[in-house]
Amino acid sequence: MPTAGAVTVEPVESKSQLRRFAEVPFVLLGTDDRWSAGVRAHEQWRHDARRHPYFDRGDAAFFLARRAGQPAGRIAAHVDGSGSEQGWFGMFDVADDAAVTTALVDAARGWLREQGVSSMVGPVTWTPDEDFGVLVEGFEHAAATGRAWQPPWYAEQLRTAGAEPGERRATFHLSTEGWGGEVPSPSGEDPPPQAGGYADPALVLDGIAAVPDVTQLLAGASVRSAWRLARRARERVSDTAVCVRCDGDPSVLVPRLLAACRARGYSTVLSPWSPDGGAPDRVHQVFRFTV
Numbered sequence: 167m168p169t170a171g172a173v174t175v176e177p178v179e180s181k182s183q184l185r186r187f188a189e190v191p192f193v194l195l196g197t198d199d200r201w202s203a204g205v206r207a208h209e210q211w212r213h214d215a216r217r218h219p220y221f222d223r224g225d226a227a228f229f230l231a232r233r234a235g236q237p238a239g240r241i242a243a244h245v246d247g248s249g250s251e252q253g254w255f256g257m258f259d260v261a262d263d264a265a266v267t268t269a270l271v272d273a274a275r276g277w278l279r280e281q282g283v284s285s286m287v288g289p290v291t292w293t294p295d296e297d298f299g300v301l302v303e304g305f306e307h308a309a310a311t312g313r314a315w316q317p318p319w320y321a322e323q324l325r326t327a328g329a330e331p332g333e334r335r336a337t338f339h340l341s342t343e344g345w346g347g348e349v350p351s352p353s354g355e356d357p358p359p360q361a362g363g364y365a366d367p368a369l370v371l372d373g374i375a376a377v378p379d380v381t382q383l384l385a386g387a388s389v390r391s392a393w394r395l396a397r398r399a400r401e402r403v404s405d406t407a408v409c410v411r412c413d414g415d416p417s418v419l420v421p422r423l424l425a426a427c428r429a430r431g432y433s434t435v436l437s438p439w440s441p442d443g444g445a446p447d448r449v450h451q452v453f454r455f456t457v
Contacts, residue, residue: 171234173265175273178228187230188213190240191259195317202309202381208362212257212291220292223247225281228257229273231266239266243274244292245281253283253457256291258300259316260323267323275457286455287332294452295411296359298335300324304448310436311379312360312410313337313448321451329453336446340435345424352426358410366407368430374419375411376427376435378404406434417441 178187188209195201203209215221226244230237239260245253255274260267278286291297300320309315325331353372357365361377369376407427412419416439427435440446 173231173233173238173263173269175229175231175269177273178230183230184213184228186237187228187240187257190230190237193237194239194259194261198315198317200305200308200315202315204309204311204314204360204381208359211359212296218292220244220246224292226292227274227277229270229277231260231270233261233263233266238263239270241270241274242291243277243286245278245283246292251282251284253278253281253286254290254292255286255288255455256297258289258320260320262317262319262323264323264326268327271324271327271329271455275455278457284457286457287452290452299333299450299452302334302449302451304337304446307448309381310406310408311377311381312358312408313436313450321453324453327455329455332452332454334449334451335438337448337450338437338440338444339447340420340424340437340440342424342428342433342435345421345428347425349429350422350426360408360410364404366430369407369423369426371419371422371426373412373414374409374416374423376407376409376423378432379406379408379436380404405432406436407432408436409438412438 178184192203211217224245224247226242228242229240231239240257241255242257243253243255260270275286289300297314301316302321305318350371352368352370355370357367357370358375358377361380364380365377409420409423420437420439424435
């Protein structure tokens, strides 16, 4: 991304601006095989204030950054409607350009200041369970459903912009081999949204849930071809499941999930916990700013 020309940041208010906003990560990262656009229907749902349940209680502002007129980054600032003094930022994507990051962060902080909050944490979109942090370790591993890939400069530029490091979440690559025994019954709750229409209800258990990893099946989908690839995804069996929710002790809940995944034919689980305490294969982290 060239660094000539001024950086400008504009609020996203029209449909055409929202389309540009949605295209930013494709423009910046689309040529890197480690990045994934995710499930198209899920991404469209995340942007839609008329459909996403977050907007039943919360509010958000979207900002698009340009360098010399060309899209160079994006950010969303949001409040969850709880009355907390903490606000959030998410949908953060940026060129390797520290001035763009600073301009986006300043825009998000300014909007949140108007909402009466005193701090800003992220990237989180819209809740920590849905989309948490940026990658800080394990850049060699490609994205998985619920585990985004970003280049190193995302975290580096947030630090340069004055962020303080926050919570870290590790991901471990576990085999389901040997995790047999009694198969837990599904909870009957709605599946998490990260896999769109390809979620597996059998992996939604009390206190923990996983989704099949469909990133590689849907990689490279253009707007025109997305529906064809989505149909193919429904006809194929994913070998990997990704834990996207764990509401209790992972040393108790993850073994139950592994048993359920093995019974369903998954050979691998991306987990927030490992039984042997080994090194994770990737780590995501959030950052905090004073507003």
